[in-house]
Amino acid sequence: MAGGDVIIGLEVHVQLNRLRSKLFCGCSTDYHASDPNTHTCPVCLGLPGTLPVMNRRAVEYAIRVALALNCEIQGETLFYRKNYYYPDLPKAFQITQYDFPLGMGGSILIKGEDGEEKKIRITRVHMEEDPGRLVHAGTIDRAKYSMVDYNRCGMALLEVVTEPDLRSPKEARSFLDKLRNILEYLDVFDGGLEGAMRIDSNISLVGGERAEVKNISSHKGVEKALAYEITRQRSARRRGVAQVQETRHYDELRAITVSIRTKEEAHDYRYFPEPDLVPMRIADWVPEVEAELPELPDAKRERFVAEYGIADDHARSLTSEIRVANFYEVVAKRAPSRLAAAWIADVLKGELNYRDITIDKFSPDHMVEILSMLEGGKITEKGAVEVIRTILDHSGDLSEVTPTRVVEAKGLARAGxxxxxxxxxxxxxxxxxxxxxxxxxxxxxxxxxxxxxxxxxxxxxxxxxxxxxxxxxxxxx
CATH class of the missing domain: 1.10.10.410 (Arc Repressor Mutant, subunit A)
Structure with missing residues (x-):
């Protein structure tokens, strides 16, 4: 759903869950399979007399992300207290950054609605601590009660804020896919864990008031929530209903957004510098972190095209996931690179997506063997697809099944x-x-x-x- 009257900006909260400990205390970050409220301590619960201690590795990870997003790293940064009361925030304030964020003025390239590359500007990247998690007994607007789990409280978060450059739900989802891809290349978070990425979507029609849809947990959810909001706001405008700046919640079960409260302004939070943390001069850290940056998706895509002679669309597909890119490089060193690109990007990825499984389920050795049989005329393309499907659907030990055995067992050898x-x-x-x-x-x-x-x-x-x-x-x- 696109339109020239739609303006969208995103605030993406990225949990740096590859760290061993939380942002300001020594509590383990490995809480996802634990009972509620078992990964806490006096510091992350904000008990009287406790003091936060900065996790240096978290700052280095944050610099890594800001550099990858083409941001300008600030020479000095500091933390503030953002004051508000909510049950999942035990201190009644959140330690975050305000006037002096870690990085500013970055950008990400995505494929726009017209199929051309489009630059989405990044306003800022700043650090903050994660609140806890509320578990509602029903939907947020009808729950009789809510429970609080503080295991997540104090986890290191990055907030990535975009300029209002997005013009459709599809572009918003493309941005999130690209951002997640970059984060996985940097190895700073695991997107498969609960709470790893949460999105606030700001959306308005030209000349209208902005609605902020809070805490959406999936890329598909963002796309659906924005599509609903566009329809809701356009309908209200046609009927002459006045819109107010407000915060809304996306109910995934009902696929609607519901109003929570009128939108707060910055002064409502009474920001002031965190007295227990000194300013950080990080300018000297940047060269060392920059030297450790891996090859990022856009650079890898350009290299794949130049080095392996493959089509740009195939290179874009192969580099959209770091595990797929690594898989391809292993195969391309032992099989024709163009043939490998076509079969991995067009066939294998499609079969994986259909089954909602990752490429770890498939062995590069198996792919090389299939391509060898295909190139040698031992099987047809249809037979090759059947071999791939059979291996992916195999529920036992993968060492028991090989492409050659599948061809023999199912009679897939090319007819004479x-x-x-x-x-x-x-x-x-x-x-x-x-x-x-x-x-x-x-x-x-x-x-x-x-x-x-x-x-x-x-x-x-x-x-x-x-x-x-x-x-x-x-x-x-």
Missing amino acids: NDAVKAAVRAAVEESAQAVADYRAGNEKAINFIVGVVMKKTRGRADPGEANRLVKETLDEI
């Missing part, structure tokens, strides 16, 4: 010339109407006969070869 010729003759004899249509000038009728050949050979004939033999047979009749 004699077998294909016999199938062609039989198909022509059984397809009198298609033969008549072909002779009458309908060349597409040959596709029906080829389909019969493929059925008789159980997909083991090469379609191009079958097509040629069918034409030869019809011309001889």
